[in-house]
Amino acid sequence: MTDFSIRSDNVDVEQIMRQIRARIREKRGVDYTEEEIRELANVKLEKFLDPRGVRSDLLEQFRRKREASLPPNFKFEDTTLFETHRGLLAFIRRLLRPVLKLFFNPNPLIDALHIQSKLNAQQAALEPLYYEVIHNLVLETTRLGIDVKNLKMRVESMSSRLDFDERRARALEGVVQYRPGAVPPLQPPSGGGDSRAPESAEQSERRNRRRRRRGRRRPEERTGGRSGQGAQGAQGAQGALGAQGAQGALGAGGTPMSEGGEAEPIGEQSDDRDDRGLTPVHRDTDGEPSES
Amino acid sequence: MKLAVAVQRYGADINGGAELHARYIAERLARHAEVEVVTTCARDYVTWRNERPEGVDQVNGIPVRRFPVTHERDPNHFGRQSRRVFDQPHSIADEIAWLESEGPASPAMIDYLERSASKLDFILLFSYRYYHAWHGARRVPAKALLVPTAERDPAIGLGIFGATFRSVRAVMYNSHEERAMIQAATRNEEVPGVVVGIGSDIPARTDGERFRRKHNVRKPFAIYVGRIDENKGCKELFDFFLRYANTFPRGLDLVLIGSAIMPIPQHPRIHHLGFLPDEDKFDAIAASDLLIMPSYFESLSMVALEAWALGRPVLANGRCDVLKGQCIRSAAGLYYERYEEFAETLYALESNGPLHARLGRNGRDYFTQHYTWPVIERKYLDMFDQLKREDASGARRPVESLGGWLARRQRHQRPAAEVLTKIPSNAVVPGSGAAENLSRSA
Numbered sequence: 020m021t022d023f024s025i026r027s028d029n030v031d032v033e034q035i036m037r038q039i040r041a042r043i044r045e046k047r048g049v050d051y052t053e054e055e056i057r058e059l060a061n062v063k064l065e066k067f068l069d070p071r072g073v074r075s076d077l078l079e080q081f082r083r084k085r086e087a088s089l090p091p092n093f094k095f096e097d098t099t100l101f102e103t104h105r106g107l108l109a110f111i112r113r114l115l116r117p118v119l120k121l122f123f124n125p126n127p128l129i130d131a132l133h134i135q136s137k138l139n140a141q142q143a144a145l146e147p148l149y150y151e152v153i154h155n156l157v158l159e160t161t162r163l164g165i166d167v168k169n170l171k172m173r174v175e176s177m178s179s180r181l182d183f184d185e186r187r188a189r190a191l192e193g194v195v196q197y198r199p200g201a202v203p204p205l206q207p208p209s210g211g212g213d214s215r216a217p218e219s220a221e222q223s224e225r226r227n228r229r230r231r232r233r234g235r236r237r238p239e240e241r242t243g244g245r246s247g248q249g250a251q252g253a254q255g256a257q258g259a260l261g262a263q264g265a266q267g268a269l270g271a272g273g274t275p276m277s278e279g280g281e282a283e284p285i286g287e288q289s290d291d292r293d294d295r296g297l298t299p300v301h302r303d304t305d306g307e308p309s310e311s
Numbered sequence: 312m313k314l315a316v317a318v319q320r321y322g323a324d325i326n327g328g329a330e331l332h333a334r335y336i337a338e339r340l341a342r343h344a345e346v347e348v349v350t351t352c353a354r355d356y357v358t359w360r361n362e363r364p365e366g367v368d369q370v371n372g373i374p375v376r377r378f379p380v381t382h383e384r385d386p387n388h389f390g391r392q393s394r395r396v397f398d399q400p401h402s403i404a405d406e407i408a409w410l411e412s413e414g415p416a417s418p419a420m421i422d423y424l425e426r427s428a429s430k431l432d433f434i435l436l437f438s439y440r441y442y443h444a445w446h447g448a449r450r451v452p453a454k455a456l457l458v459p460t461a462e463r464d465p466a467i468g469l470g471i472f473g474a475t476f477r478s479v480r481a482v483m484y485n486s487h488e489e490r491a492m493i494q495a496a497t498r499n500e501e502v503p504g505v506v507v508g509i510g511s512d513i514p515a516r517t518d519g520e521r522f523r524r525k526h527n528v529r530k531p532f533a534i535y536v537g538r539i540d541e542n543k544g545c546k547e548l549f550d551f552f553l554r555y556a557n558t559f560p561r562g563l564d565l566v567l568i569g570s571a572i573m574p575i576p577q578h579p580r581i582h583h584l585g586f587l588p589d590e591d592k593f594d595a596i597a598a599s600d601l602l603i604m605p606s607y608f609e610s611l612s613m614v615a616l617e618a619w620a621l622g623r624p625v626l627a628n629g630r631c632d633v634l635k636g637q638c639i640r641s642a643a644g645l646y647y648e649r650y651e652e653f654a655e656t657l658y659a660l661e662s663n664g665p666l667h668a669r670l671g672r673n674g675r676d677y678f679t680q681h682y683t684w685p686v687i688e689r690k691y692l693d694m695f696d697q698l699k700r701e702d703a704s705g706a707r708r709p710v711e712s713l714g715g716w717l718a719r720r721q722r723h724q725r726p727a728a729e730v731l732t733k734i735p736s737n738a739v740v741p742g743s744g745a746a747e748n749l750s751r752s753a
């Protein structure tokens with residue numbers, strides 16, 4: 020999906036649309052029209068997915084056609100050339116065969132035709148097997164085609180979702196602005212009791228500030244209950260719903276932010292998020308996304 | 312100053328585009344002048360049946376004078392007439408017969424306008440394509456200002472309207488695209504004109520959360536407001552949205568507000584709330600992330616302006632020149648022409664916070680700059696002043712003759728649909744050839 024960086028106050032809608040179209044072209048390879056794509060999809064479906072396009076009676080069709088069109092095979096032995104049903108004629112041929120062999124040698128011809136006859140028989144036996152294999156291949160190809168199509172759709176869907184989440188995370192990160200010094204840098208664990216004292220004071224001060232901003236919590240909230248809606252929304256974070264959260268704001272990763280933009284621990288986030296978990300950007304009461 | 316507003320229907324309960332437009336303008340101009348509305352007794356725009364009493368009435372403090380319609384519309388006859396003038400070579404007489412069959416034919420109303428013209432400063436004629444506007448403009452051209460509310464449909468290609476557009480005193484356009492189309496079709500560049508549009512009574516405060524609670528809408532959503540009709544592009548919207556919903560299972564929902572005259576797909580992310588009162592409508596727009604306008608033909612989308620007024624970006628059908636042009640000029644909306652663009656633009660508006668924010672802010676600025684009531688009223692009043700100065704100078708445009716009995720019956724007129732195809736259809740944007748129009752109207 021397209022990502023646009025809006026850095027300046029001027030938004031050029033035509034430029035954005037050009038970027039979108041370029042992106043679509045890039046994805047697609049060729050800039051087909053909607054109608055062309057539908058046509059192509061239909062062709063594909065006809066070829067691979069339409070059950071009418073798959074001939075399950077392929078073998079039967081072949082057998083029927085073969086029997087109707089092919090001449091019958093015949094056996095070719097060394098005597099086949101001289102065979103006749105007339106006894107006298109058979110006797111004369113056998114008598115004159117040595118004389119015939121004086122003019123040419125019929126044996127290679129007889130051997131060749133004998134081999135050919137054998138080949139024909141073998142071929143006839145193999146052909147059904149070939150067709151059986153082709154038939155199975157067609158079925159397998161169809162099944163694989165459907166599987167590939169489904170997998171492609173799943174990959175596309177996953178990719179879109181991933182893209183969506185990444186962009187949303189990026190957009191939310193762009194909204195959050197950490198105030199320098201608001202969060203103290205991480206300290207190596209000291210273990211000494213003396214060094215804790217100043218930190219505790221600072222943390223205590225921050226905690227107090229936070230409590231002042233949020234007001235006192237009800238017992239059920241402290242024990243992990245929902246932060247509530249409506250009136251509570253004024254102090255909770257309802258940015259995801261786009262309208263409330265007059266004083267709260269939903270920061271990156273669903274972290275409620277103070278008015279000053281100071282990020283609070285994720286563990287304290289409100290439950291008032293939508294089912295997407297996050298919203299692309301926090302909107303204030305007027306629906307304006309907050310731009311810290 | 313005394314003004315008359317002539318429109319095909321009028322009433323507080325009539326929410327049609329041009330009629331509502333006329334009512335808003337009448338009520339606003341009543342603050343600066345004595346305004347009388349002249350209309351018919353019809354309430355239904357399909358049949359024009361006389362449903363309201365004839366005579367003078369008051370609507371929101373404005374006197375309304377109603378005249379009966381002489382005949383109801385016969386849809387079959389009107390269909391035949393439309394096919395003749397839109398699709399075949401025809402005559403001027405055919406076009407006048409088409410106008411008569413379209414209605415609402417009210418000769419008494421035209422007679423009244425002519426009779427009272429001497430007492431009036433100006434007459435605002437709404438909707439160029441109806442009987443009252445055409446006959447009114449021909450009978451009292453010296454007082455007539457036309458608010459055409461023209462869409463890109465074949466009627467604009469009819470020859471009889473060219474003379475109307477060229478003979479009125481001024482034309483109050485709804486959009487730059489409408490003006491470009493009318494000027495291309497009728498060559499009326501010499502007639503004073505200004506792109507005005509219309510304002511809207513945006514409430515000072517809206518409560519999106521109230522809407523969410525009342526209608527149990529919890530998730531972020533895009534909104535469509537208007538009649539749910541195939542002609543408004545809703546079928547395509549549903550197709551596109553269902554595909555989008557499959558691709559983004561956790562994306563925006565779609566909330567529909569308005570009466571449905573087509574089936575709405577059953578989908579957990581499509582919510583139809585029916586017709587809502589104005590307060591709920593504005594709250595709904597305020598609660599939404601964006602407004603989708605799938606219509607192919609609009610002369611001006613009031614709901615798009617309302618969304619901009621409330622800081623919501625608009626995703627419009629790019630095949631509608633007017634909406635596309637407004638998105639570009641306002642820099643407050645994106646547009647699509649096919650599914651891929653729909654998905655990309657909706658995704659961009661949904662996920663890109665800075666872009667959404669900037670477009671929303673631009674929309675608010677655009678509305679404030681061009682469509683707040685003081686701006687609209689000022690444009691009307693300036694035009695009246697300009698015309699009065701012209702009156703003083705004695706300049707007059709003669710009404711064009713339509714020819715004699717024989718000339719009107721010669722089939723020399725090209726099919727209107729064919730004429731329409733020759734009219735360029737592009738959004739008017741700064742930097743294009745039509746940019747001078749922009750600067751002139753600004």
